[in-house]
Amino acid sequence: MSQMPMSGGLPSAGGPDPITTMFKRLRVSFMVQGGFSIVAGILFLVWPFQSATAFVLVFAAWLLASAIVSAILTVVRKQGSLLGTLVPGVLGLLLLVIPEAAGSALVFLVAFASLLVGGLSVALSLSLRRVGFSAWWLTLIAGVLAVAYGFLALFNPTAALAGLLWALGLLLVIIGVAIMVLGWRIGSMSLNGAGGATFGTPGSGGPGFGGTGFGGPGFGGPQMPPRRGPDDDVIPGEEV
Numbered sequence: 582m583s584q585m586p587m588s589g590g591l592p593s594a595g596g597p598d599p600i601t602t603m604f605k606r607l608r609v610s611f612m613v614q615g616g617f618s619i620v621a622g623i624l625f626l627v628w629p630f631q632s633a634t635a636f637v638l639v640f641a642a643w644l645l646a647s648a649i650v651s652a653i654l655t656v657v658r659k660q661g662s663l664l665g666t667l668v669p670g671v672l673g674l675l676l677l678v679i680p681e682a683a684g685s686a687l688v689f690l691v692a693f694a695s696l697l698v699g700g701l702s703v704a705l706s707l708s709l710r711r712v713g714f715s716a717w718w719l720t721l722i723a724g725v726l727a728v729a730y731g732f733l734a735l736f737n738p739t740a741a742l743a744g745l746l747w748a749l750g751l752l753l754v755i756i757g758v759a760i761m762v763l764g765w766r767i768g769s770m771s772l773n774g775a776g777g778a779t780f781g782t783p784g785s786g787g788p789g790f791g792g793t794g795f796g797g798p799g800f801g802g803p804q805m806p807p808r809r810g811p812d813d814d815v816i817p818g819e820e821v
Contacts (some may be wrong), residue, residue, distance in 0.1 A: 588685070602769055607764065607768075608767050609764075611764025611767065612761055612764045612765070615679055615759075615760035615761030615763075616761065617757070618753050618754070618757030618760060619757035621750075621753050622749075622751065622753030622756075623754065624750070625746050625747070625750030626747060626748055626750035626751065628749060629743055629746035630742075630746070633746055634680050635744070636643065637676050637683045638677065640676065641672075641674075641676035641677045642673070644669040644670070644672050644673030644676070645669070645670060645674070645677075646671075646701070647669045648666050648667075648670030648673060649670075650670040651665045651666040651669070652666045652670075652707065682743040686743050688734050688738045689734070689738070689744070691731075691741070692734030692738075692741065694731075695727045695730045695731035696727075696728060696731035696732070699724045699725065699726070699728035699729075702720050702721070702723050702724025703720075703724035703728070704720060704724075704726065705720055706718065706724060707721075
């Protein structure tokens with residue numbers, strides 16, 4: 582009866598490595614998300630108002646779908662609520678009928694937030710100056726700019742909305758590039774570069790299974806205690 586050859590490592594399943602497969606899927610996911618972010622940013626930079634209108638319409642459709650699902654759950658499974666059905670439904674209808682209202686509401690909210698934050702920044706800069714903080718003028722400049730944008734949004738909402746959409750487009754492009762670079766770096770990682778251990782391969786950095794000499798201690802079976810010699814039981818001093 583022939584003996585099967587013993588391998589020092591775990592048997593290979595013959596398929597692709599799961600960690601490498603995971604890295605490839607992450608790379609594809611990150612590259613796709615980064616590409617969508619870059620495309621959306623470019624659209625906001627080139628056609629800011631049309632892109633904002635399209636975004637509002639998509640958001641309105643999502644609100645209506647959420648209201649419909651909530652209504653179905655309320656009738657069929659008694660799991661929804663009347664408030665969760667009416668609020669997104671009414672908002673979705675309003676955004677579909679008058680999508681410009683969303684932009685106007687956003688501009689006025691940003692305007693009041695800018696005035697509030699800018700006023701607090703100016704007051705903080707004066708307090709920092711009194712205590713001797715050397716960079717107090719940076720906080721003052723930021724506060725003045727925020728207040729100026731707040732007044733611009735109140736008296737010229739169209740220009741304020743255009744500036745807000747351009748800033749959003751630029752931010753989307755930067756985020757998309759960062760995500761794509763991260764996906765490329767993840768895809769270029771190898772198993773050893775990612776810090777994974779190679780099991781059962783001689784010379785690997787991880788522990789070896791099945792015997793010693795594989796980059797770490799062997800786990801091939803229980804270790805037998807060393808055999809004692811004939812003189813091991815002699816108490817020191819008895820041999821005299």
